[in-house]
Amino acid sequence: MTGLDTDVIVRFLMKDDAEQAALANAVFAELTAVAPGFVCREVLVELVWVLQKIYRLPRTDIADAVEGLLGAREIVVESADHVAVAVDRLRKGGPGFADQMIALAGQGAGCQATATFDRKAAGLPGMSLLDAVSDH
Secondary structure, eight states: OEEOOHHHHHHHHHOOSHHHHHHHHHHHHHOOSSSOEEEOHHHHHHHHHHHHHTSOOOHHHHHHHHHHHHHOTTEEETTHHHHHHHHHHHHHOSSOHHHHHHHHHHHHTTOSOEEESOTTGGGSTTEEEOOOOOOO
16 A cells, blocks of 8 residues: 655645656556555545635545545545545535544544534534633
C-alpha cells in the first residue's frame, strides 16, 4: 500500500503543474486493488479545503472528486463510511466537510456530543453548541 499526500492528489486532479502532474499520474498508474493507495482522513479534509479555498471549485465538483476516490478499487479511504456521509452532506450544503468529519468521528467514537462554539457546525447531528454569554 502507498500512502497518498494531499499535494499528490491535487496534482493528479488539477494537473496545474505539468511536471508534478506527470509524477502524480505515474504514482496513480501503479496502484491496483492488490497494491492500493491509502488516503487518510486528514488528507481528505485538507484536500477539500484546498479545492474550495485555493481552486475555488464548487461543492458539487469537490464532492464528485472525493466520490471518485471512494469508488476507485485501487484506493483505500480511511473511514470511507464517514467520508461518504460527509460528502453527501457537503453536496447538499450546510456546514463544511471538516465539520462533518468531526461530527461523524465523535459519533463513531461513542461521544454523546462534540462540543463546539461554531453555530453552523452545532446544527449537525452529534454536535452541541457551547453558548458563551459575556457580561462585558
